Amino acid sequence: MPALDPTDLWRRPERSAVGPKPEHSRSGIATAALRIADQEGLAAVSIRRVAASVGAGAASLYRYVKSHDELVELMMDTVSGEYHLEPGTGGPLEQLLDLAHQGRGIMQRHPWLAPLLLTRPSMGPNSLRYLEAALTTLESVDLPGPAKLQTVAMLSAITSAFVQNEMATARPPGPKGAATNRGQYLAEALKAGDYPHLTAALTGHSDEGHPDEHFTSIVTNYLTGAGIPSQPPD
Amino acid sequence: MPALDPTDLWRRPERSAVGPKPEHSRSGIATAALRIADQEGLAAVSIRRVAASVGAGAASLYRYVKSHDELVELMMDTVSGEYHLEPGTGGPLEQLLDLAHQGRGIMQRHPWLAPLLLTRPSMGPNSLRYLEAALTTLESVDLPGPAKLQTVAMLSAITSAFVQNEMATARPPGPKGAATNRGQYLAEALKAGDYPHLTAALTGHSDEGHPDEHFTSIVTNYLTGAGIPSQPPD
DNA sequence: CCATAATTGCGATCACCGTTCGCAATTAAG
DNA sequence: CTTAATTGCGAACGGTGATCGCAATTATGG
Known part of the structure; x- marks a missing residue:
């Protein structure tokens, strides 16, 4: 009731x-x-x-x-409502990629958003507008309706996961050489000698290129694998 | 302090x-x-x-x-601690795929896990053991340490995202024809005439094949794109 | 013009939460 | 056997989501 x-x-x-x-x-x-x-x-x-x-x-x-x-x-x-949902140019893949980048931006502006997005998808008018736009993008793609929905949902999910991973990895603003508690504990655990590969992976200095490109490649990879073409079929 | x-x-x-x-x-x-x-x-x-x-x-x-x-x-x-971390057979991709499937199983058994996994990665002994095992899998792969870590993290993230999406999509146990509130509202919104593509996508009856294969293909796709080979290089 | 009925703002209150404090009881070490 | 540390825990504090009842406000119908 x-x-x-x-x-x-x-x-x-x-x-x-x-x-x-x-x-x-x-x-x-x-x-x-x-x-x-x-x-x-x-x-x-x-x-x-x-x-x-x-x-x-x-x-x-x-x-x-x-x-x-x-x-x-x-x-x-x-x-x-922060999405810009103009029709957009390019093939389905390019348009979805643009939406994903916008989504990433929104989640970065509102750090609380990403975790919620997976657990409780919103159904308000703005959210539905976004969904509609994303599906419009797939108009020319020959895929069953539910599959398109799945694809759009996974797109949001991957974006959310990427942003959360991005934020968890981002070192908190510790300007001083103050070792964080987490770091201290980790150091202890690694010194014990277990976890040799973990130690090696953490020792190698971080060479991570531009996260934008990384994000683009992950999303492109997923969409391609899901059968979303870069150019509309003629 | x-x-x-x-x-x-x-x-x-x-x-x-x-x-x-x-x-x-x-x-x-x-x-x-x-x-x-x-x-x-x-x-x-x-x-x-x-x-x-x-x-x-x-x-x-x-x-x-x-x-x-x-x-x-x-x-x-x-x-x-529910992971089975025996060395395992097959190439790096196969082994990581196995870990991902195990992870999915654990998240399904403990529905509260998936959302937490992204927001606050655990660092307990069992979690570190898992991480170590995942990295051991990548021993033969020529990738910088941090990149391997990123890959493993994204693997967990994608798995978590997939499971959460899976659970959100799964219809709650409504044996009777009782229309859920969410459904009722959606029906209203769609009847208004906006969201034509959404309507179409929802109308098409769900033909979604076995989710196991879907999950496998998504993960395989990601790992392949991330440069994880199926067979160790000789 | 006024009476009616619906709706708003909100103080008081309830049940529950995470957390802290102080103290009696218990235990190992010297 | 004394000492010092540690345990279990009742009581309490501040904060939370939510409900209730009531005075004040307003559009509508007579």
């Missing part, structure tokens, strides 16, 4: 017919929540915090959003 | 020299936490819940684990 599905958010009108005018709005709440999440992480996005940030009482937020999950759903759909 | 790094767990001895014998153990706590997470989801794994499950007071758990994060780290490393 209870509305546990955050997707219910999109079935409710933002404002109903009668009653006092709301002092706030979904978009206002969304941008406030976004600012907090971008700066302090998703964990800092609590109902009370967001409410205070827009100048409302804690309980008032529930007039705009039925649950914390719905708030997150709102945030996800809002950032989905 | 505070030990915020969950990795600190592995630097502490399980039992110290003096004092009364502990009534519980890390592994006991881990298995209790695992049972709860597997059955009711990671959100149900609270300190109090796990403590009660092993017959201890809530505050007592902190004698074994310094924080909730460490408890999760303990859980992750424990399931990492």
